[in-house]
Amino acid sequence: MANIASQRIKREFKEVIRSEEVARCSIKVELLDDNYSQLKGEIAGPPDTPYEGGKFLLEIKVPETYPFNPPKVKFLTKVWHPNISSVTGAICLDILKDQWAAAMTLRTVLLSLQALMASPEPDDPQDAVVARQYKGFPEIFISTAEHWTNIYAGGSRKKEEYSKKIERLMGIGCNMDQALVALSGCNWDLDKAIEQIFG
């Protein structure tokens, strides 16, 4: 790994560990290898959002050319958000693309992702289905995102109605992820979800 990249990550890793956000359990990083090219990040779902109470894991890959190019980051924890793919965890965020600047750090990246969770940008979506729901059915979006947070990230808010519908689908041979994606995408219309899966 290029000298400058590992030098930077060493320092940024320490910066995150010493930060007040860590003290508040709001962000976290972990090294996955000795040469500082792979890290695991974690951010807490921001308060007063559907993600509150959840812990979201991130995969962080540091390129050889860091910090001249941004780190490659994606969500490992499944999340329902217009700028994050509900299937792959890919993120649409300008600072991870053309708005990257060499002085940004792991800490600023993690904090920016937290900010993105708090304020989605549906006009620049990564997941078109989620973005459509966010704009057209805001209440459903919120409860869906809460439900996802409950299932995957350990959040406490969930809807009994949603759980029942998921069970119904699982009763006819779907797995849980499949059922959740189909129902969420159909605004929890059971017939449409069945049609989508089996039709």
Added chain:
Amino acid sequence: MGYDVGRFCGSVDEELICPICVGVLEDPLQAPTCEHAFCKRCIHEWLNHQPVCPVDRQTITSVQLRPVPRILKNLLSRLTIMCENQSHGCSGIFKLDLLSSHLIECEHNPKKLIPCEQGCGFVVPKDEVKDHNCVRELRCTVQKQKQKINELQNQLSEHRFLINDLRRETSLLKEYMKVMRSTNPSVRAIVEEIERDEVVRWSNSLPRARVCRWGGMISTPDEYLQDSIKVALVESGCPSHIIDELMDNSHERNWPIGLKSLETRQSKRREYEKYICKRVPCKQAVVVLQIDNPLLDEDMMVEPGLVMIFAHGVE
């Protein structure tokens, strides 16, 4: 990229850290308006990616970068840093501005050049000495030189070829001009100039000669002797249009009045010292050309010059 912070004694102010490489600023430059400072190499590399300040993303280009203020330079030069060859045994600690001059002479620098002790003549980086093999290196050099010689030989034969071509063309042109000169006076003038130039060039190519024994002059050379002198003249590149006249003028019957008889020769002995003579290569003979001796009296010189053959005494 900047100096590793860990090499400095004591803590380093954040102001002196490059935001790109997080080392201590090396050859710092700053952005024009926001005045953020970076290592020269770091910021140039970044601007290859995006033309904005790495800290605040204000638009900047390479040409807008400025030297940092003196105060920042002073702060940097006051820092003390350990030699980068510490792991190779150097315990030196220096002010940052003196580091580069130390590195040149640092005894512990694994890349310091030292002459091979076996006497092969190579200078080798210290850490490569143990793998250095004089025979292999010299063989490699010989190989390279052989290659070079081959290249040069090829060039040489190409040039020879070219010269022969040019010679052939020149002689054709001369023939052509010879034909032309009889009918066209301006061509005649050109030909005469060319011929004159030829004589000058030839004369300049011959070494100056000094006759130390004028008494050894052979005033009536036989045919055999004349032939051998003529061959030497041809080989020295004597222009063909004067060679026969010159050879005719190697016998006293064609010499000017001042040389013609033994008596005049004895009385004019002093005047000979004025001759500017050129050596006929490998022969005890000199040519005295009119063009080399333009100021001599008519009774001492004839066109286009004369040849003097000696039994001995030419240097």
